[in-house]
Every structure is written in C-alpha cells, then in structure tokens.
Amino acid sequence: MNSTRKAGGFFARLSSTRIVYLVALLTLIVGAVLVATTGRNFFSPGNISSILTGTSVLGFIAIGQTLVILVGSLDLSVPYVASLTSLIAAGVMANSSANILPGVLLALGAAAVIGLANGLIVAGLKVHGFIATLGMGLIISGYLATNFKGSFGQAPFAFRLVGATGLGPVPISTLIMLGCAVLAMLLLHRTRTGHHIYAVGGDLNVARMSGIRVQTPIITAHVLCSLLAGMAGLLLASRLGVGSPTVGSQGGYDLLSIAAVVLGGTLLSGGKGTITGTLGGVLIFAMLDNIMSVMQVNPFLKDVVRGVVIVVAVAVYARRSIVKRQPRFGHGQPEEPARKQEVAA
Amino acid sequence: MSEHAAPDPSAGAGEAPAGRPGRVPVLEVRGLGKSFFGIPVLQDAALSLHAGEVHGLVGENGAGKSTLMKVLAGVYQRDQGTVLIDGREVHFSHPTQAHEAGLSTVFQEFNLLPDRSVAENIYLGREPRKGLFVNRALMNRTTADLLASLGITSIRPTAQVRSLSVAEQQIVEIAKAISYDARIISMDEPTAALAGPEVDLLYAIIERLRERGTAILYVSHRLREIFDLCDTITVLKDGRIVDTRPAAELDDSALVRMMVGRPMSAYFPDKLPEDEMAEPPSTTALLELSDAGNDQVDGINLTVEAGEIVGVAGLQGSGRTELVQAVFGAQPFTRGTMRVDGIELLPRSPRQAIRGRIALITEDRKAEGLSLNLSLLDNALSVIRSVFPRRTGAVRQEVPGMFSTLEVVARDLDQEVQYLSGGNQQKVVLAKWLAISPRIVLLDEPTRGIDVGAKVAVYRLMRQLAAEGAAVLMVSSELPEVIGMSDRILVMRDGRLAGELPAGAGEEAVLQLATGARNGNGHNDGGSARSGSFPPPGGEGEGEPA
Numbered sequence: 001m002n003s004t005r006k007a008g009g010f011f012a013r014l015s016s017t018r019i020v021y022l023v024a025l026l027t028l029i030v031g032a033v034l035v036a037t038t039g040r041n042f043f044s045p046g047n048i049s050s051i052l053t054g055t056s057v058l059g060f061i062a063i064g065q066t067l068v069i070l071v072g073s074l075d076l077s078v079p080y081v082a083s084l085t086s087l088i089a090a091g092v093m094a095n096s097s098a099n100i101l102p103g104v105l106l107a108l109g110a111a112a113v114i115g116l117a118n119g120l121i122v123a124g125l126k127v128h129g130f131i132a133t134l135g136m137g138l139i140i141s142g143y144l145a146t147n148f149k150g151s152f153g154q155a156p157f158a159f160r161l162v163g164a165t166g167l168g169p170v171p172i173s174t175l176i177m178l179g180c181a182v183l184a185m186l187l188l189h190r191t192r193t194g195h196h197i198y199a200v201g202g203d204l205n206v207a208r209m210s211g212i213r214v215q216t217p218i219i220t221a222h223v224l225c226s227l228l229a230g231m232a233g234l235l236l237a238s239r240l241g242v243g244s245p246t247v248g249s250q251g252g253y254d255l256l257s258i259a260a261v262v263l264g265g266t267l268l269s270g271g272k273g274t275i276t277g278t279l280g281g282v283l284i285f286a287m288l289d290n291i292m293s294v295m296q297v298n299p300f301l302k303d304v305v306r307g308v309v310i311v312v313a314v315a316v317y318a319r320r321s322i323v324k325r326q327p328r329f330g331h332g333q334p335e336e337p338a339r340k341q342e343v344a345a
Numbered sequence: 346m347s348e349h350a351a352p353d354p355s356a357g358a359g360e361a362p363a364g365r366p367g368r369v370p371v372l373e374v375r376g377l378g379k380s381f382f383g384i385p386v387l388q389d390a391a392l393s394l395h396a397g398e399v400h401g402l403v404g405e406n407g408a409g410k411s412t413l414m415k416v417l418a419g420v421y422q423r424d425q426g427t428v429l430i431d432g433r434e435v436h437f438s439h440p441t442q443a444h445e446a447g448l449s450t451v452f453q454e455f456n457l458l459p460d461r462s463v464a465e466n467i468y469l470g471r472e473p474r475k476g477l478f479v480n481r482a483l484m485n486r487t488t489a490d491l492l493a494s495l496g497i498t499s500i501r502p503t504a505q506v507r508s509l510s511v512a513e514q515q516i517v518e519i520a521k522a523i524s525y526d527a528r529i530i531s532m533d534e535p536t537a538a539l540a541g542p543e544v545d546l547l548y549a550i551i552e553r554l555r556e557r558g559t560a561i562l563y564v565s566h567r568l569r570e571i572f573d574l575c576d577t578i579t580v581l582k583d584g585r586i587v588d589t590r591p592a593a594e595l596d597d598s599a600l601v602r603m604m605v606g607r608p609m610s611a612y613f614p615d616k617l618p619e620d621e622m623a624e625p626p627s628t629t630a631l632l633e634l635s636d637a638g639n640d641q642v643d644g645i646n647l648t649v650e651a652g653e654i655v656g657v658a659g660l661q662g663s664g665r666t667e668l669v670q671a672v673f674g675a676q677p678f679t680r681g682t683m684r685v686d687g688i689e690l691l692p693r694s695p696r697q698a699i700r701g702r703i704a705l706i707t708e709d710r711k712a713e714g715l716s717l718n719l720s721l722l723d724n725a726l727s728v729i730r731s732v733f734p735r736r737t738g739a740v741r742q743e744v745p746g747m748f749s750t751l752e753v754v755a756r757d758l759d760q761e762v763q764y765l766s767g768g769n770q771q772k773v774v775l776a777k778w779l780a781i782s783p784r785i786v787l788l789d790e791p792t793r794g795i796d797v798g799a800k801v802a803v804y805r806l807m808r809q810l811a812a813e814g815a816a817v818l819m820v821s822s823e824l825p826e827v828i829g830m831s832d833r834i835l836v837m838r839d840g841r842l843a844g845e846l847p848a849g850a851g852e853e854a855v856l857q858l859a860t861g862a863r864n865g866n867g868h869n870d871g872g873s874a875r876s877g878s879f880p881p882p883g884g885e886g887e888g889e890p891a
Contacts, residue, residue, distance in 0.1 A: 190478040195461075199469055202458040209420075209456055210470035211441030272460040 016265025016273075016317055020280035023313065027284050031291040040294060045169040047290065052166075054286035056173040057082075058256060059279065060232040062264075063177075063184050064225030065257040066278045070188070071221040072201040072270030073122050073129030077137035078229040078257060079248030081111050084140055085233030090153025090243030097156040108230045114140070115226025119219030129222075137254070144245040151242035163238035173235050178279075180228060185275045193220055201270025229253075259310045260285055265317060284309065369432045370395050371560045372417075372448070372529050377426035379409075379416055386412050387584045390426070394529060394560040399551060401575030401592065402564045404604055405768075405796030409584040410564050411453070414531050417562075418450040419443040430529070441470075449522035453533040453794070455514055456521075459507035464488040466506055467521045491520050495550050511661055512543035519550060523559075530554065531562035536570060537794055539822070542860065543661060548574065566794065567823065568597050580604055604797055613829035614805045629687065631816035632672070632785050637681030641667035642840045645681065649785070649816040654807055656831030657820045658855045664840035665820040666708060669787040672818070673705040674698040685785065699732045701785075704778035708790035708820075710767075714774040717763035721748065721755055724762050725776045733781065740780045747776045752802055768799025775806060786810055788819040792826060804830060824852045 028042075035042040061078050068075045085107035092103035114136060121132040165172050188194035196217040199207040208214050229248075236247045258268075263281035266273025288309065292302045370393035377390040387409040394400050404410050415421045417428065419437030427434050430446050437443045443450070457466050464484045465472075472479045473487075488502035497520075500513055509517065515535060522530050536544050551574055554561060565571055571578060572592055580587040580603045587603050595603075630648040637645040642664045649655045659665045670676045672683065674692030683691045685701050692698035695705070707713040715724050722744060729740045745758065751772040755765055762773050771791070778786070788807070792800040807830060811817050821827045827834055834846040836858035844858045 186478075192472050192474065192479055195465060195469070195472055195479060198461060198465075199458055202460055206456045206458055207469070209440050209452075211439070211444065212470040271458065 017277040017280065019313075019316065020264050020277050020284070023309075024280050024284050024287070027287045027291075031287055034291055035294050038295060042291075042294075047294070049166060049169040049171060051283075051286050051290045052169070052174045053171045054289055055279075055282050056171060056177045057232045057235055057251065058253065058260060058285060059174070059177040059282045060180060060228045060235065061253045061257040062260040062278050062282050063181050063275060064228030066261050066264070066266055066273060066275055067184065067188075067197065067221040068129060068225045069258070069261050069266055069268060070201045070270055070273055071197045071218050072204065073133075073218060073222065074258065075118065075129065075133045075222065075225045075229075076254045077114065077118065077133040077140060078225065078232075079251060079253045080137045080140035080144065081114055081226050081229040082233035082236060082248035082251075082253060083144055083243075083245050084114075084248075085111050085230040086237035086240070086247055087144070087148060087152050087243035087245060089159075089234050089237045090151075090155050090241075093153065093155055093159060095154035095156050097158040100156060100159050103159075104234060107234055108227055111226045111230025111233070112223055115223035116219065118226065119215075119222030122222060123215035123218040141249065148243075148245040151240070151244045153237075153243045155237050155241050155243075159238050160241050161238075163235055173238075176231070176235075180231065181275050181279055184224070187224075188275065193217055197221055198271055202272070256285065259306070263310060263313045370429075371431060372562075373427075373429040373432075374413075374417070375427045375429075377413070377416065377428070378424045379412055379421060380424055385584055387416070390581070390584075390586055392579050392586070392589060394562060396528070396558040396560055397555050398577060399555055399561045399563055399575045401571040401578040402562055402581065403566075403568070403571055403578060403600065404581035404587075405798055408581040408604075408796070410581055411533060412584075413581070414450055414452075414533055414562070414564065417443070417448060417531060418452075444525040444527070447526060447528040449525045449527035449530050451515075451518050451522050451530065451532040451535055453537060455518060457506045457514060457517060460505065462503050462505060463492075463500055463509075463517050464502040466517060467491070467524050469521075487524075488520075491524055492516070495520060495523070495553060497550075512539050512546065515539060515543075515547070516550070519547075523554070527559065529560045529562070531564070533564045534566065534794060535563075536565060536567060539661060544570070566796070568600055569825070571600070572597070601797060613826075614801070614808050630684070631686050632818065633684040633687075634672070634678075635682050637671065637678045637683055639667075639671055639676060639679045641676065642671060642837075644841050645671075645678075647835060647842065649818050651814045651816055652811050653832050654811050654817040654819060654830055656827035656834045657818060657837060658824065658827045658834055659837035659843075659859050661822070663837040663859065665837050666789055667840070668837065669705060669789050669818060669820055672698070672785070673703060673787055675705070696732060699728060699781060702781055702783050703785040703787065704781060704783035705787040706771075706774055706778060706789060706791050708793060710770055710774050714777075715762050715770060718761050720759045721753070721762055721765075721773055722758040724773050725780060728777050729780045743780075744776065747779060748772075751776060751806065766796070766799075768795040768802075771795050771799060772802065775803065779806075783810075784815055786815050786817045788817070788821075790821055791819060792821070792823070800826075824855055827855065828852065 032042040035047075041047065061082070065075055065078065088110055089103040089107040092106050093099045118129070118133050118136055121127050121136075122129045125132075162176075163171075163173055167175065186194075188197060193216070196207065196212050196214075197220070199210070199212060200214050200217045204214055232253070233248065237243050240247065260281035261273070261278050262268055263284060264273065264277030264279070265281075266277060285306065288305060289302070292305065297305075372394040374393070375391050377387060378385065379387040390409070390413055392400065392402075402410050402413070412421065416423045417437075419440045419442050422436075422438060429435070430448065435442075435446055437446070437448075440450070458469070461469075464481075464487075467488050468484050473483045474480055475483070485502040492498065492500055492502070495516065497516055500509065500516065506514060506517060519530075519532070519535065522532075535547060539547060551561060551563075563571070563575060572595075575592045577589060578592050578595060578600065579589040580600065582604060629651060631651045632647075632649040634645045634647050645668060647655075657665045657668065667676060671678045672692075674694045674697050677693050678691055682689060685703070690697075690701050692701065692703070698705070711717060716727065719727075722741075725744050725747070726737060726741060730737050748755070748758070753765075753769050753772045753776070755769060762770055765773065786807075791803050791807075795803070807817055807819065819827070819830065828848075828850060832848050834848070834850055834855060836843045836846065836855055838859055838861055843861070846854055846858070
C-alpha cells in the first residue's frame with residue numbers, strides 16, 4: 001500500500017493500461033517470491049497453466065463487460081447467462097459428441113437473445129443497464145432455481161477436452177479467450193461500430209448530434225457481452241462435464257468482471273478504456289487467486305486482498321483520470337482536488 | 346454514406362463563388378414561428394444569407410436566437426414558416442439532414458468527445474472506411490488538410506481533444522462544422538470562452554470562410570465582434586425581428602438601443618455617490634495576499650480594499666481562474682500568506698473560505714454554480730444551509746425580496762432553475778452568495794453568456810456590494826467590462842501578476858501587459874505593480890495556443 005502511494009506521482013505520468021501491467025508485474029514478482037518461500041516454483045508449467053486457466057472464464061466475461069461499460073451501460077446478468085448456457089449445452093449434448101454443435105449453437109443463441117433483450121431495454125426503453133440487467137439476472141436466476149435442482153446434462157468427452165487440454169502450458173480455453181479479445185479489439189479500434197461505442201459511452205448527446213444511431217452500439221455491446229458470457233458458460237460446462245444452475249453466481253462473475261474492467265483502467269461511466277487493460281485486470285485477479293491458493297490463505301482473506309487491490313487501483317486512477325494542465329509552479333506539491341473546472345473553462 | 350464520408354476540404358473552396366454575393370440567397374427564412382408548450386418563443390422571423398456574407402444575430406438572452414439556430418439546424422422543428430436553401434424549401438428533422446443540405450452549426454456547448462482524437466471527433470458518425478475497417482490514415486490525413494485549409498497547423502489530428510486548449514477545441518468544433526462541406530455555418534457565441542489573440546485566430550478563420558463563399562450566421566453577445574465581423578446585423582427581441590440593417594449603418598449605442606430599448610450610458614452603472622453608501626469606505630485592506638502561490642499561480646501580491654472593485658484581466662490560461670479558485674480554497678495556495686480584514690486566513694477548502702464570508706461566483710454556472718434540477722429557493726439557500734445552517738430560517742424570509750431586487754424572472758420560487766434563461770440563472774447564483782453577506786466577492790466571468798439586461802443587473806449589484814463595504818475581485822475576458830467596472834485592473838500572465846493599471850486604462854495597455862508585449866520594464870510604467878519581481882514569461886506556456 002505504502003509503495004502505491006509513494007508511486008502516485010510516477011503513476012500520474014503513465015497511461016492506465018501501463019499501470020495495470022506494472023501492477024501485474026509487481027504481483028508476479030511478489031507472488032514468485034512468496035510462492036518460493038513455500039518451496040514451490042511459481043513459474044512451473046503446471047502453475048502457469050493453472051493461472052492461465054483461471055484467466056479464461058473471467059476473461060470472456062470481462063471482455064464483454066468492457067464493451068457494455070464502454071458504451072455507458074453495465075451487465076449484471078452475466079453469471080446467470082453463464083449458468084443457463086452451461087445447462088443448455090450440457091442438456092442438449094447429453095453425452096453425445098454428435099450433439100456438440102447444436103448444443104453450442106443453442107446455448108449461444110439463448111445468450112444472444114438475452115443480450116438482445118438487455119440491449120433493447122437499455123437502448124429502447126432507456127432503463128439504465130444496471131437496473132435492466134439486474135432485472136434480467138433475477139428473471140433467469142428465478143427460472144434456473146425453479147427448474148433445476150442440481151447439475152443437469154452431460155458433456156461428451158470431446159467437449160470436455162476443450163477445457164482440459166492445452167498447447168504446452170497454455171490452455172486451449174485461454175487461447176480462445178485471447179482470440180475473442182483480439183476480435184473485440186478489432187471491433188473497438190478498427191470498425192465504425194467500435195468508434196460509435198466509445199462515442200455513445202463518452203457523450204450520448206454528442207453522438208446523437210453527430211448523426212449516430214445511438215441504439216445500435218448499445219444493443220451490439222449487450223449482445224456481444226451476453227455471447228461472451230455464454231462462451232464462459234460453455235467453458236464451465238466443459239470443465240465440470242455437466243451443466244449447473246449455480247456455477248455462474250458462485251463465481252461472482254458480475255461484480256468480479258466489473259472490478260476487472262475498472263482495474264484495467266476503463267472509466268465506469270464509459271467512453272474510455274481498452275480491452276488490453278481489462279486483460280491485465282483479469283490476469284492480476286488470476287495471479288492473486290493462484291498465489292493465495294498456493295499459500296493456502298484463508299478464503300475470506302482472499303476477498304479482503306481483492307477488495308484492497310480494486311480500491312487502491314481505482315484510487316490511483318482517480319488521481320490522474322482528470323486530465324488537466326501540467327503544474328506551472330512548485331515541485332512535488334501534494335495533489336490538488338477538483339481541478340475539473342479548468343477543463344470545462 | 347461513403348461518398349460524403351471523407352469530404353475533401355479543398356473541393357468546397359474551389360467551387361464556391363468566392364466573396365461574390367449571389368442573387369439567390371443561400372439561406373432564406375420566412376415567417377418562422379416556434380412555440381414551446383404554447384408559449385411562442387419565435388414569431389414571424391425572417392432573414393436571408395448570401396454566399397460570403399457574415400450575418401450577425403443579436404438580442405438579449407431569451408430573445409430567440411438560440412431557438413432560431415436550433416430550428417435551422419434541425420434540432421427543433423418549426424411550427425410555421427418556410428426555410429429555403431438555394432431557393433428550395435427544406436425540412437430537417439435531425440441535424441444530420443441539415444449537414445447533408447450544407448448547413449452546419451457550431452453550438453455554444455462543445456460537442457466534442459474529450460477522450461477521442463481530433464480526427465475521430467471530426468469524422469464521428471461518418472468515419473471513412475476501407476473494406477470493413479475504419480480508414481484511420483485517410484481520416485487523419487483529411488483532418489490535417491482541413492485544419493491546414495483554416496491556417497491551423499499546430500493541432501495534430503491524433504491529439505486527444507482533452508489535451509487541447511479551449512481555443513483549439515473551438516477550432517476543432519468549427520473544423521467539424523466545415524467538414525460537412527457546409528456552405529452555411531451558424532455559430533452560437535463561438536468566442537464565449539476565448540480571449541484576445543484567440544479571438545483574432547477565430548476572426549482569421551471566419552475571414553477565410555468568407556473568401557470561400559461560405560455564408561455565416563454569427564451570434565454573439567460581444568458587440569465589438571459583431572461590428573468587426575458582420576456585413577449585416579439582425580436584431581431579435583422577444584422572439585421577433587426588430588430590424589435587419591447593414592452593419593455600416595449602426596453603432597454600439599444604436600444596436601444596444603434596438604436590443605433593449607435602453608441607451609448605452611446605462612451599461613456600466615456609475616459608482617454610487619458617497620452619501621448613498623452604507624458605511625464610508627474604509628481604507629483597510631479586506632483581502633491581502635503576499636507571495637501567495639500554488640502549482641498554477643505564483644508570487645501573487647495584491648490587496649483589495651473594502652469598497653473597491655478590482656478587475657483581473659489576462660488571456661485564457663493566464664491563471665486568472667486559478668487565482669480566484671485559490672483565494673476561495675478550491676485549489677488552495679500552498680505558499681505565501683493571505684489575510685482577510687487583517688486576520689490571517691488561508692482557506693484549505695471552499696468551506697473554510699465561506700466561513701470567512703468569501704464568495705466565488707464561478708465561470709461555469711451550470712456545472713459549479715447551480716443544482717439545475719433544484720428550485721430557485723433551494724439553490725438560493727444551498728450555501729447557507731450547508732455552512733451556516735442556523736441562519737437558514739432568517740435568510741429564507743429574505744429570499745423573495747432578494748429575487749425581486751435582482752429582477753429574477755421566474756414562475757415562482759419552486760421552479761427548477763434549469764428552465765430559467767442564462768441571465769436569470771446567474772441572478773440565482775448571485776442570490777445564493779448574497780445570502781452569506783460576503784465580505785469578499787470573487788466573480789469569475791460573471792456576465793458570460795447572459796443578456797445585456799442581466800449584465801447591467803450584475804454590474805449594479807457589484808457596485809452596490811462595493812458600496813456596502815465588500816471587496817470585489819472580478820475576473821473577466823471582456824475588456825470593456827474590466828475597464829468599465831474596475832477601480833484598478835490587475836493583469837495576469839503565465840500564472841503571475843504582470844502588472845497593475847489604474848481605472849480607465851485603455852484596452853491596448855491591458856493587452857500589452859497580458860501578452861507580454863511590454864516585456865521587462867513594462868510593469869514599471871504600468872503603475873504601482875505590486876508584484877515584487879517580474880519573472881520572464883516561462884512555465885508551460887499554456888496561455889498562447891497556436
């Protein structure tokens with residue numbers, strides 16, 4: 001903590017993405033040292049594989065969450081979408097490899113429909129994403145709790161391999177997740193839709209006055225977010241071998257993904273942020289989890305550490321996110337609050 | 346979509362009949378009417394614009410200027426009347442349709458995304474594509490060409506808008522308007538946030554547009570600009586056109602008379618005569634700063650005596666706002682001393698300043714002065730309630746009287762301030778600060794974007810506050826205002842006091858100090874400059890873009 005505060009002035013000159021990766025590097029070093037004290041190797045292929053595995057489920061969801069947060073919305077229904085898709089996939093597949101494709105397509109189709117509904121409610125009915133997706137999450141969770149008392153369906157062996165194999169220490173699931181991340185980056189930085197996602201999240205009115213159909217980017221972001229949550233659900237089904245009505249909510253992926261996005265430097269109010277940053281946030285969480293598991297830390301303490309990391313990170317960003325003119329006089333003055341007015345001037 | 350996706354800025358210039366007014370007006374408005382909730386805000390408005398003409402539109406706030414521009418831009422739909430572009434009637438239901446017809450508008454509020462680049466902002470909503478992807482290279486190149494065609498080379502197309510100065514942002518805004526191949530550009534107070542040389546830069550851009558044959562509808566409260574720039578002037582009052590005349594036939598006082606039906610002499614009220622003063626002006630310094638500074642201002646030495654109005658002039662970014670913010674504790678001084686009525690008080694927060702009965706009327710009333718969705722009453726009581734809660738009841742009794750003295754026009758005390766005109770909103774801000782009976786009144790651009798009538802009310806109030814023994818420190822970009830109102834004028838440059846001028850100094854003298862034209866020994870002939878040392882202009886050079 002102390003080192004973070006001391007580094008405030010230094011951080012102020014860095015982009016948030018760089019800060020995230022510096023923090024990730026710091027976590028890596030501290031983790032390696034801590035793990036070494038227990039006589040184990042942090043960099044063993046097994047451990048690396050375990051960390052990367054930890055990034056994939058949260059990674060899928062956090063990429064989607066980045067899109068909706070950038071457009072100025074939120075998605076709290078992701079854990080329930082993940083649970084639902086795990087059930088649909090495992091249910092449809094019913095332990096037969098011939099049913100893998102229909103299972104995947106149906107699961108993703110259901111996710112897309114939920115995303116479309118979220119998007120239409122947010123863009124059309126002008127309900128804030130927080131409320132719209134909170135409601136959608138409740139609806140799905142109620143449906144799941146009523147109709148599924150426990151695990152359901154069976155994933156065939158071929159499908160289970162997706163979650164279990166890897167290229168060297170890199171799990172296939174992580175590679176797919178990174179593939180999705182690259183696609184999301186292309187979308188954001190290279191397409192009109194991506195530009196419009198930033199524009200709508202930055203200032204809805206400016207976007208509208210520039211002739212953008214503001215509903216389109218909002219709906220697109222929500223559909224993609226749900227689809228990615230669906231991908232996470234498929235991966236969970238592949239790992240568990242069955243569908244589960246609670247696998248998503250147990251993971252706490254709604255708030256954890258938002259935390260990863262914000263940790264990655266994206267503004268919670270939208271309009272500014274990157275997928276790269278989000279991946280850094282996800283990586284930090286995965287490493288923290290791994291280190292604490294290896295150290296056999298009390299699970300409650302885990303949450304304390306996560307919480308501290310989130311708050312400290314955002315506090316650091318808050319000190320520099322209000323871009324302002326450089327100080328003209330003085331040297332190493334303490335930070336001055338509320339300098340927004342000059343930007344508005 | 347794609348054919349106008351990447352407009353070539355030079356193409357528009359070539360085709361236009363440069364400078365020659367066409368016979369058919371590019372834009373003609375006849376019998377235009379618009380009502381909101383049954384209340385007419387625009388009645389039977391008519392005007393016509395020719396190619397290469399700069400047409401001034403003036404009138405008090407609430408006269409209907411902004412409504413007229415928004416109807417033309419397609420933001421509002423007209424109720425009656427016709428709008429013709431090149432002799433053909435047009436109906437716009439969305440700003441994009443106006444753009445396609447060649448009419449763009451530079452609105453008063455910035456319509457830019459601060460976190461996106463200049464090029465991304467200019468081509469927002471019509472990014473040029475190559476296959477599936479946005480063609481960034483083309484976008485950046487055409488943006489650079491576009492800016493170059495306005496004579497601007499200092500703004501990089503890839504620069505984040507947030508990193509630009511206010512003046513540069515304004516230029517980007519104008520470039521965006523032009524990029525739609527606009528033949529008609531309407532500008533709503535484009536200089537509201539600019540000062541001195543920045544205004545000159547805008548003049549140069551408008552001159553270039555005029556040469557290209559672009560027709561410009563120019564709204565401003567600054568009469569000087571209207572006369573500098575416009576060929577024709579149309580005066581609006583209470584939603585109706587008073588008259589349209591060639592600028593050459595008018596002068597300041599004639600124009601003001603047409604706008605308000607009040608002669609120019611009433612513009613800056615005289616000092617109240619001695620016998621009307623509540624208490625004789627003491628010679629004690631109410632506000633005293635010595636060697637005060639923080640990371641934006643430095644070496645500030647000044648005194649403001651009770652009953653005195655001191656003006657602070659300077660360019661945008663010269664540290665004027667930072668100075669009053671520091672006195673108010675919003676960005677506290679980190680060195681030096683500050684005395685209020687002889688007692689040392691260096692506010693660390695606005696709350697401490699308010700406890701010392703220091704008031705700051707900020708330059709951005711919508712963001713910092715008012716809670717827009719609260720009522721007049723709640724806004725007027727907001728400071729009292731939070732800082733002097735025990736006096737709330739007593740002040741509440743005085744609020745109606747305060748509002749009627751200030752001539753606030755509103756339905757009742759429960760009306761939300763967002764529905765008031767700019768001038769009335771500013772009066773509510775003033776009422777809120779009067780409630781604490783301030784000893785030191787700091788005003789930052791107190792008349793920005795308000796109509797002539799409200800301006801006069803603000804001036805009168807300043808005189809009255811001074812007469813009652815308050816120390817008034819006013820920051821303003823409008824030199825006539827600084828000169829007309831101040832007992833002394835302090836000029837800032839690069840975060841320091843560049844010098845002091847006596848009442849009635851010429852605009853020339855102020856500008857010379859502000860720009861550093863009289864460098865080195867300049868402050869010596871500037872009178873009793875209290876800043877001990879005169880630093881060479883340095884620092885980060887935020888003041889002078891371009």
